[in-house]
Amino acid sequence: MKRLHVHVAVDSLEQSIGFYSTLFGTQPSVTKADYAKWMLDDPKVNFAISARAGRTQGLDHLGIQVESDGELRTLAGRLKAAGETTRDEEAVTCCYAQGNKAWVNDPSGIRWETFFTFGDATSYGEDAPAIEVTPTAAACCGPVGKPEPRAACGAAAGCC
Structure with missing residues (x-):
């Protein structure tokens, strides 16, 4: 079964954990110094928050968590x-x-992460360069086109 994923970048992890724990009626299933995650069954969602230096607060990205690599390949194929x-x-x-993951930007530029998780890790993740777009200028309205999908963990790029 697929699970919706929402990741929000927050200013205060402690205050946000209190708020979302009250909202969801339960404590996070994962709590780290800079990250917390709730694996909820009602609604069926993987809801994560993080407080990482240099990140803008608010919606970081949306996603769909799948239960197998086969489901991930199918979903990535649909995106392509x-x-x-x-x-x-x-x-x-x-x-x-x-x-394993497949990242994409929707037509409005919102980042979507499709992913299959197969193990735990002791770190948040490595910084890696994000894919950036060099937009071309339209005759009167500024940049055209949409940004390329960017992914990679760490303070510079954001992640699940």
Whole structure:
């Protein structure tokens, strides 16, 4: 069964844990110095928050967590069939977990992470360069096109 994933960058981890624990009626299933995650069954969602230096507070990205590599390949195939460019990652460490991922930006530029997690990790993840777009200028309205998908854990890029 697939699970919706929401990741929010917060200013105060402690205050946010209190708020979301009250909202969800339960404590996080994972708590680290800079990260917390709730694996909720009602609603079926993987909800994560992080307080990482240099990150803008608010919605970081959305995602769909799957239960197998086969489901991940199917979902990534759908994204590619829709004409979107994906950034595939294998055996990455991100958000204190190991997994495989396919990242994409929707037509509005919102980052989506599709992922299969297969193990725990002792670190949040490694910083890696994000894919950036060099937009081209339109005649009157500024940049056109949409950003390339970016992924990678760490303070510079954000992650699950």
